[in-house]
Amino acid sequence: MLPKDKNTDEIDIDDLPSLSEIISDSTAQKVDPPKSVVLRLPRYYRFLRDLMNNDVMRISSSELADMMGMTASQIRHDLNCFGEFGQQGYGYDVKNLFMQIGRILGMRGRFSAAVVGVSDFCELIKFMVPGIRIKKFFDTASEEYSVCSLGDFCRRESIDILVMYVPRDAVADIVDEMESAGVKGIWNFSSTEVRSDKMAVQNICPADSLLLLTYALTDKEKKK
Amino acid sequence: MLPKDKNTDEIDIDDLPSLSEIISDSTAQKVDPPKSVVLRLPRYYRFLRDLMNNDVMRISSSELADMMGMTASQIRHDLNCFGEFGQQGYGYDVKNLFMQIGRILGMRGRFSAAVVGVSDFCELIKFMVPGIRIKKFFDTASEEYSVCSLGDFCRRESIDILVMYVPRDAVADIVDEMESAGVKGIWNFSSTEVRSDKMAVQNICPADSLLLLTYALTDKEKKK
């Protein structure tokens, strides 16, 4: 979309789009979206899914804002990083917006995964995780388990994502093995953080959020 | 600590501390710390615990920064919101800093909790959660389970925190019951978010972080 106040007959050479802008344009996405916005996308996605499940067809930014406890302005601003998904005077089509955000997030049921951890963890992951295809569970307590067998499987089956919850001292070996096996991402619940140059990583530490809860309780007490 | 360039003989009435500043001073904490800083505290806490477990006695902001993938400046800035924990020319005493942050986060092993959810969840929580005293597990699949029995227990035992992972349509009833039972905080893993005026709440949705992982993978693919 051209700036409104620009005379398009006069072309300023500095205003021509760069190669990277052209490339990103062709994927229908304006440059790199701010990190803060990306972090909010999964939450939008969840709320939109709930709306869909409740057969809500359309929603305005201010209705959604009320529901999610944020400002309408922020919602419109966020969504506009990725395209023009709404319609003036009408709002947003829930299903369309849901699909768009799903597409942006790469939620296409396309990625394959293996899970490694204690059996309770493996069981729970089944419940919790939609959207990736889990090919196999590796119970770390089982006799047949070894890092090699995990690596071989991931290689053989071209596994995209490893979901892991293993003891602190088992982390490094598994990560090395996964890098060599060509695994693309690690979803790590173990208490040691993973970093990798080769793979995308999400470390997730539920206990952190518990500490924020005890912080809130302590803070409330103190203020009384 | 007084500003260096201030002549303390000349007192500006507008510079006298307000009541709220005096109160917060007496708790050894400068006003309200920025939210962004509080969110980082649990991660500091974890890294310091690891250092302690490896018998590291002291650490400088830049060493810690390297380890955590952030700037030394930010670490010093963050910590100074709560007090002067370091020593010029020396760095930070790991154990002391760990204890201070634990204190700030209210991590005093003092809060009691009940857990409600499917049995795999209950089992897993045992592993994952240090620092709160779990008094009882309520398996939602069991015959004896009911919202009332959960509520009665929390009332009787003055439970501080409810850890929950229950189906979408069970959430609202439990939250109401907890409010009336005087429970102070909810640590919620269910897929419906909880909000409450009476209680502190942390909603935690692991699947969100999986979507950020698939986003990263998709983004990487696209840029190739």
Next chain:
DNA sequence: TAGATTGTTAATCGATTAACAATC
């Protein structure tokens, strides 16, 4: 057309970083 609501800009606000004086 009138009413509603988006898309988009500019203003505000808060968070991060760089730099250096204070001081151990």
Next chain:
DNA sequence: TAGATTGTTAATCGATTAACAATC
């Protein structure tokens, strides 16, 4: 004392909000 490293300020950077023109 000299060297190291914090505490603290000011500058930069990015995120949020408010406002309104565009437009359905």
